[in-house]
């Protein structure tokens with residue numbers, strides 16, 4: 625597949641097979657992420673990889689609780705209140721792996737750099753038959769000091785990209801994109 629075909633055929637996956645992802649494939653995803661460009665080649669990213677089902681369930685529960693208790697800070701999420709209130713809604717869709725990419729806070733463009741690493745990771749995953757979905761719902765909880773302490777993340781890092789990974793059970797059909805807004809092209 626050409627790179628454009630890989631880019632266009634990647635979908636956010638929300639249903640996974642109950643299959644373990646090989647450790648070498650996780651290495652490969654991190655390798656792809658690390659080869660993203662970054663401002664002044666600062667490479668401000670760091671990774672937390674969680675594969676324990678009980679831990680993932682507890683992060684999902686705690687993330688929902690945190691968002692619901694602080695919904696006034698996240699007005700854009702108000703439309704998801706109903707789904708977040710459902711006890712049986714797992715924000716990770718029972719995926720076997722969560723890779724959260726953190727950004728070191730001291731760089732001018734650390735978050736942009738880290739988002740590029742995240743996209744590299746998702747595209748590489750797709751190219752080796754894995755599915756991913758960026759789970760914004762998890763960011764606030766993964767960014768708490770107590771969560772960072774638990775996963776040995778230094779305090780100068782901020783959570784940017786929580787991404788679930790696994791073998792897709794269902795791949796959604798082609799997504800839609802708006803026409804590009806091009807303000808100037810000459």
Ligand SMILES: Cc1cc2nc3c(=O)[nH]c(=O)nc-3n(C[C@H](O)[C@H](O)[C@H](O)COP(=O)(O)O)c2cc1C
Pocket residue numbers: 634635636637638757758759760761762796799
């Ligand atoms: C920053 C960001 C946060 C997202 N958060 C969530 C999320 O919390 N839950 C979810 O199911 N999908 C989430 N998504 C996935 C988007 O819904 C998805 O990318 C979008 O609908 C386009 O679909 P596609 O990825 O299949 O092209 C997120 C995507 C991004 C980039």
